[in-house]
Amino acid sequence: MATTQDEIVLxxxxxxxxxxxxxxxxxxxxxxxxxxxxxxxxxQQAPGFLAINPMGKVPTLKHGATIVSEVSAIACYLxxxxxxxxxxxxxxxxxxxxxxxxxxxxxxxxxxxVIHKAMGWPEARRGTLGWGSYDDxxxxxxxxxxxAAPWLLGEQFTAADVVVGGxxxxxxxxGTIPKHPALEAYAHRLGERPAFKxxxxxxxxxx
Ligand SMILES: N[C@@H](CCC(=O)N[C@@H](CS)C(=O)NCC(=O)O)C(=O)O
Numbered sequence: 001m002a003t004t005q006d007e008i009v010l011x012x013x014x015x016x017x018x019x020x021x022x023x024x025x026x027x028x029x030x031x032x033x034x035x036x037x038x039x040x041x042x043x044q045q046a047p048g049f050l051a052i053n054p055m056g057k058v059p060t061l062k063h064g065a066t067i068v069s070e071v072s073a074i075a076c077y078l079x080x081x082x083x084x085x086x087x088x089x090x091x092x093x094x095x096x097x098x099x100x101x102x103x104x105x106x107x108x109x110x111x112x113x114v115i116h117k118a119m120g121w122p123e124a125r126r127g128t129l130g131w132g133s134y135d136d137x138x139x140x141x142x143x144x145x146x147x148a149a150p151w152l153l154g155e156q157f158t159a160a161d162v163v164v165g166g167x168x169x170x171x172x173x174x175g176t177i178p179k180h181p182a183l184e185a186y187a188h189r190l191g192e193r194p195a196f197k198x199x200x201x202x203x204x205x206x207x
């Protein structure tokens with residue numbers, strides 16, 4: 001697992017949330033190297049990997065001396081670190097607010113709402129759930145897709161589309177997000193992006 005200075009390394013498994021990190025890297029357009037971590041055979045628990053990410057999870061990104069894990073954090077890091085790719089509103093732009101909201105909404109609301117529902121766990125009082133309720137979260141998501149023109153923040157495709165869009169595509173595919181014409185149209189637009197197609201091709205070939 002030796003890395004050279006400033007090299008970008010993605011610790012990755014091709015059938016996992018890590019595909020969103022790879023999609024983001026393809027959008028950024030910088031050279032990167034993939035280190036496969038076979039999470040089906042327990043490689044995520046190897047001491048060498050746990051030293052990088054004690055959660056034993058992919059994706060994990062190493063860029064020079066920087067290590068960052070969690071899909072949304074990786075997307076945010078890459079968009080800020082490589083601003084020339086134009087995947088984030090500037091820090092002083094008003095759209096930075098909704099941009100950050102969506103980056104956190106994906107892991108903070110969409111993902112737990114979907115998993116809670118898919119596991120059939122009992123409903124809890126909405127005030128105790130960070131995502132309120134599955135139905136509210138799905139409504140906010142569908143409204144966002146209705147208003148996407150064509151992306152969450154308007155004309156500019158951003159890292160927020162990678163993390164929210166990744167959840168939407170996955171949820172529609174596995175039936176954990178209800179079908180809605182606007183969500184399906186948004187998912188289709190995402191699927192037409194060249195970077196997304198490259199990620200699909202690379203990961204379809206096994207990494
Ligand atoms: N909250 C993490 C979740 C990452 C995650 O759960 N990755 C799964 C694959 S989809 C994993 O590495 N599983 C291996 C394990 O938990 O042993 C993120 O957003 O990156």
